Amino acid sequence: MSISTISRQVHHPVKDVSTLPKPRPTGLSILKRDHPRATPPQASTAFEGPPRTVSADLGVPTLHRTVVDYANFDHAASTPALESVKIAVDAALRTYSSVHRGNGYASRITSEWYEDARAQVHGFVGAREEDLVVFTRNSTDSLNLLARCLPRQTTTFVFESEHHAALLPWNPARTVRIPVPGSEQDALILLEDALRDAAGTAPGPLLVVVTGASNVTGELWPVESIVSTASRYGARVVLDAAQLAPHRKIDIEALGVDYVAFSGHKLYAPFGAGVLAGRADWLNEAAPYLLGGGATASVTSGSTRWNDGAARHEAGSPNVIGAIAIAAACASFETHRDAIEAHEAALAEQLSTGLAAVDGVTTYSIFGPGHERVGVSTFTIKGLDSSLVSAVLSAEYGIGVRDGKFCAHLLVDALLLDPHDDDSPGAAVRASVGLANNAEHVSRLLGAIATLASDGPAFRYRHTPTGWVPVEDPRDLTLPRPW
Numbered sequence: 001m002s003i004s005t006i007s008r009q010v011h012h013p014v015k016d017v018s019t020l021p022k023p024r025p026t027g028l029s030i031l032k033r034d035h036p037r038a039t040p041p042q043a044s045t046a047f048e049g050p051p052r053t054v055s056a057d058l059g060v061p062t063l064h065r066t067v068v069d070y071a072n073f074d075h076a077a078s079t080p081a082l083e084s085v086k087i088a089v090d091a092a093l094r095t096y097s098s099v100h101r102g103n104g105y106a107s108r109i110t111s112e113w114y115e116d117a118r119a120q121v122h123g124f125v126g127a128r129e130e131d132l133v134v135f136t137r138n139s140t141d142s143l144n145l146l147a148r149c150l151p152r153q154t155t156t157f158v159f160e161s162e163h164h165a166a167l168l169p170w171n172p173a174r175t176v177r178i179p180v181p182g183s184e185q186d187a188l189i190l191l192e193d194a195l196r197d198a199a200g201t202a203p204g205p206l207l208v209v210v211t212g213a214s215n216v217t218g219e220l221w222p223v224e225s226i227v228s229t230a231s232r233y234g235a236r237v238v239l240d241a242a243q244l245a246p247h248r249k250i251d252i253e254a255l256g257v258d259y260v261a262f263s264g265h266k267l268y269a270p271f272g273a274g275v276l277a278g279r280a281d282w283l284n285e286a287a288p289y290l291l292g293g294g295a296t297a298s299v300t301s302g303s304t305r306w307n308d309g310a311a312r313h314e315a316g317s318p319n320v321i322g323a324i325a326i327a328a329a330c331a332s333f334e335t336h337r338d339a340i341e342a343h344e345a346a347l348a349e350q351l352s353t354g355l356a357a358v359d360g361v362t363t364y365s366i367f368g369p370g371h372e373r374v375g376v377s378t379f380t381i382k383g384l385d386s387s388l389v390s391a392v393l394s395a396e397y398g399i400g401v402r403d404g405k406f407c408a409h410l411l412v413d414a415l416l417l418d419p420h421d422d423d424s425p426g427a428a429v430r431a432s433v434g435l436a437n438n439a440e441h442v443s444r445l446l447g448a449i450a451t452l453a454s455d456g457p458a459f460r461y462r463h464t465p466t467g468w469v470p471v472e473d474p475r476d477l478t479l480p481r482p483w
């Protein structure tokens with residue numbers, strides 16, 4: 001897009017919070033009732049369309065000495081909070097107190113909302129009645145927790161295309177790494193071969209790890225087919241839903257997976273909590289993840305008896321605000337599912353069609369063109385270092401993307417490295433759409449990429465140990481600390 005168009009989109013960085021729906025009064029109104037009954041805070045449904053984030057109208061300075069509406073294409077890394085999540089968190093802070101550790105009014109409310117949050121997540125992931133929902137820190141934590149709970153001698157099967165959080169936590173001596181597949185069919189054949197080889201000789205249970213949507217290409221994995229292949233060998237399946245949960249309905253029971261992991265900060269609930277949901281038996285038989293209060297049923301000077309259930313792996317005071325934030329996001333997703341999917345589908349289509357039309361741009365895919373994907377596109381521009389591209393997009397256009405290997409080094413190497421081309425890129429740029437985006441953002445990104453591919457950057461940049469920076473930078477990139 002031209003500079004003059006950018007300069008017309010001036011927005012002030014500070015959002016007018018008075019326009020936000022007011023938090024529902026909670027504690028006071030409950031206190032006035034004869035028989036208090038805590039109710040979790042409700043998200044506002046007063047607006048049409050997909051739910052809004054609190055980051056709308058964030059203005060960012062550019063090298064053109066303009067302030068433009070921030071075009072955040074980094075949803076796959078972390079998402080801004082939904083307005084409904086902020087409202088729920090603000091309300092929950094009013095009665096914030098200890099969880100399962102006090103009899104005071106606020107403690108009882110907080111404890112009840114913590115368990116209500118667990119029930120909300122249970123429904124959100126379509127868990128079986130007897131499944132556990134454990135609150136963790138994030139997907140990495142959830143998958144590490146599961147890895148610690150595997151029965152001894154479990155063999156784990158993992159595709160090399162996985163995010164490092166799903167690739168690395170398993171016992172290396174008992175992990176079968178499956179190469180990056182070239183097609184869905186290939187993935188199923190490779191998995192079947194690996195399971196068949198192990199089935200006769202593996203001494204313990206089998207576990208297959210699969211991601212719902214790739215964090216590099218956004219492509220959906222054939223989860224149901226993977227489950228049906230795994231089940232022929234009696235293997236359990238854990239679904240890494242870090243990228244799937246913000247875009248598609250997850251249904252543990254319908255998919256037939258045994259465990260699901262996802263992160264609050266990728267589901268518009270950035271308050272430091274994540275989820276591991278799934279079968280109770282291995283979780284109940286394993287040693288607690290952390291040893292301490294909350295995980296214990298009884299302690300004597302000679303012995304400790306551990307709790308069963310989620311509490312076994314939630315020792316210490318839990319992140320109740322994070323859990324409530326996730327529950328609020330889940331509630332918003334359930335209410336606005338169709339609007340969210342329609343919004344993202346339109347933007348994802350605009351992005352992928354637009355990228356395909358730019359000369360000099362290469363986009364990447366595991367399963368081949370046309371495969372169903374969420375709004376994540378990874379690309380390179382011929383002759384331009386990907387980290388320079390992301391620096392220019394930010395400095396000249398007010399666009400945020402991610403560059404590098406996205407914690408999926410084996411997959412990015414497999415997609416980008418051409419053994420016959422010494423100049424093949426070692427890293428890529430990822431643009432991921434979400435609820436903070438609109439069609440103008442995508443047009444601006446596509447225009448910027450086309451200009452970069454044909455003319456290069458408009459300003460001069462130098463490479464520093466922390467990345468590319470403009471040689472001259474008139475922007476004030478600081479903001480007063482919010483505390």
Ligand SMILES: Cc1ncc(COP(=O)(O)O)c(C=O)c1O
Pocket residue numbers: 076077138139140141163165166211213214215240242243263265407
């Ligand atoms: C597919 C996938 N799995 C797992 C993770 C790890 O998530 P977290 O950093 O929240 O632990 C990510 C993060 O980008 C991801 O994209």
